[in-house]
Amino acid sequence: MSDSRPIGIFDSGIGGLTVVHEVFRQLPDESVVYFGDTARVPYGTKSAQSVQRFAMQDAMFLLKYNVKMIVVACHTASAIALNLLCDQLSLPVFGVTEPGGKAALKQTRNGKIGVIGTRGTIHSKAYDRYMNALHPDIFLMTQPCPLFVPLAEEGWMDTDVTERIAQIYLSSMKRAGIDTLILGCTHYPLLKGVIQQVMGSDVILIDSAEETVRSVKQVLQKKQMNNPGQRKPIHRFFVSDIPDQFQEIGERFLGCTLSPVEQVDMEVIEMLKISKISSMKIE
Amino acid sequence: MSDSRPIGIFDSGIGGLTVVHEVFRQLPDESVVYFGDTARVPYGTKSAQSVQRFAMQDAMFLLKYNVKMIVVACHTASAIALNLLCDQLSLPVFGVTEPGGKAALKQTRNGKIGVIGTRGTIHSKAYDRYMNALHPDIFLMTQPCPLFVPLAEEGWMDTDVTERIAQIYLSSMKRAGIDTLILGCTHYPLLKGVIQQVMGSDVILIDSAEETVRSVKQVLQKKQMNNPGQRKPIHRFFVSDIPDQFQEIGERFLGCTLSPVEQVDMEVIEMLKISKISSMKIE
Incomplete structure (x- = not known):
């Protein structure tokens, strides 16, 4: 048993390329279809209602490319829309919240875990719910860091500011x-x-991309859904808008040259009405 | 001759409330219909194509409320989409680029003018074109400041950072x-x-909101389109998304309590297709 269909990955923008990078590393035979909703980025400052609507449209766009599973590479969408997506779609859907949370629970020595993210992610309390359900005695501290995204996009990685x-x-x-x-x-x-540097070298930093793709790999193996690897994988990258710095920032995320990116007409995305989802369930 | 219809004002988000604030101050008899596209904010990092599409949809939304003119309160949309809007719509359309540029040309003593804005605004070279056409010998220096918007939204007005x-x-x-x-x-x-503080007290800062509403006032008087002022003005505020901090940031911009804000279903905005504009021209 095998499944040569691609893995679908979406994000509010290009940050989800960190997950694509991990797929290339851990699952080199798999094809990827990526969608970055760069016309409506960021999701982290938007309401739950909007994030759910956008996430559903993003997932439905990927379904058009016959993906075998969907990875929600955006933390805000994972925290706010994952349950809805799992409920509405009949294919495996992975978020980045649980794998990161699970890894943190495994790694902590003193039971004190911190989470940093966008306002949307932190206010959703998705990490609190997940981790308290598994370990009610864990001490969890959360902090929104709204300036980190623009700092990273500005390329100010290690300035004094x-x-x-x-x-x-x-x-x-x-x-x-x-x-x-x-x-x-x-x-x-x-x-x-x-x-x-600020937290000190004793503090373990959890990068959810790596953990998420590890979970994806386990499920692919368990369900015998791996690509048999007889053909070279084919990757496609879609975005809803191509801003000036896209190439530059994308290559910083992917750590390699970015293959040609296709721009999707926003009208195509907007036409994917949530009300039509129930009739579009696929197995 | 008079015209009691409201003035339509749009922005990518809530920053345009600075223009509303000036209308309240300079034109207290005028009604305002405001639309903030908070579901797709910011425009400053998006491509010209997307900004033009969004701006056209925003303007068309305002047309539904029988506005007598449109003020593009967003600098990015003014810089990138004003010509398109003026070309496609048969009512007066004002941007914020020209009034700010004109005021700077009037105020400068040494002929050296600076412009700071989003990447979208600066890369559009709208200020360069406008000011060089009027005064080819002006020395114009421009600088995108992408971190200023998130800093203002974070409320970090006067921190050391x-x-x-x-x-x-x-x-x-x-x-x-x-x-x-x-x-x-x-x-x-x-x-x-x-x-x-950074530039020094000798440098004159030009706030385009004030200048823009001054232009609007002149045109209203010249065209005898003022509201006769027999009835109390009625203001309506629409947004495409209501994020958590909306009330707080909005009141910081308006400098007073924000009247009830109505959330527009994004599907209404998305259905305003640009291809249909020509048949919707109004006088």
Whole structure:
């Protein structure tokens, strides 16, 4: 048994390319169809209602490309829309919240875990719910860091300003003595250096991309859904808008040259009405 | 002759409320219909194609409320989509680029003018075109400041971090000796204090909201389109998404309590197809 269909991955923008990078590393035979909703980015500052609507349209766009599963590579969409997607779609859907949370629970030594993310992710309390259900006695501390995304997009990875902002955002967590910190946004691994420096070298940073693709790999093997690998995988990258710096930022995320990116007409995305989803269920 | 219809104002988000604030001050008899496209904010990082599409949909939404004119309160949309809107719509359309540019040309003493704005605004070169056409010998220096919007939204108006970032962005302009600086983004007046401090008290800061509404007032008087003022003006505020902090940030912009805001279903906006515009021309 095998399944040569591609893995569908979406994100609010290009941050989800960190997940694509991990697929290339851990699952080199798999094809990927990626959609980045760059016309409506960011999701982290939008309401739950809007994020759910966007996430559903993004998933439905990927279904058109006959994907065998969907990875929600956006932390905000994972935190806010994963249940809805799992409920509405009849194919495996993976988020980035649970794999990151699980890894943190495994790694912590003192039971004090921190989560940083967008306002949307933190206010959703998705990490609190997931981790308290598994370990009610865990001490969980969360902090929105709205300036981290624009800092990463500006390319200010290790300036004095970035360090100062990280000190402001992370000071309570540091004082509370957390020993494990979940980087709950796809952009944050780009600031790993400065975050590690501010938190100290003893604190373990959890990058959810790696953990998420590890879960995907396990499920593919268990369900015998791997690509048999007889043909070279084919990757396609779609975005809803191509801003000036797309190529530059994308290659920073992917750590390699970005293959041609296709721009989707927003009208195609907007026509994917949520009300029509129930009749579009696929097995 | 008079015209009691409301003035339509749109912005990518809530920054355009600075223009509404000026209408309240300079034209207290006028009614306002405001639309903030908070579901797709920001425009400053998006492509020209997307900004034009969004701006056209925003304008068409306002037309449904029988507005007598449209003010594009978003600098990015003004810079990129104003010509398109003026071309397609048969009612007066005002942007924020020209009034700010005109005011700067009037105020400068040494002929050296700076413009700061989003990447979209700066890359469009709208200010360069407008000001060089009027005064080819003007020295114009432009600088995108992508972190200013998130800093203002975070409420970090006068922190040491904001000052340091302003120093980084503004250092070349300061060295070049510009004596007039256009705040080419609706969010930037919130950072006026720190910008003035970094540039020095001799540099004149141009806030386009005030200048734009002054132009609107002149045209209303010239065309005898003022509201006769027999009835109390009625204001309506629409947004495409209501994020958590909307009320707080909105009141910071308006400088007063925000009247009830109505959320528009995004499907209504998305259904306003540009291809249908020509048949919707109004006089």
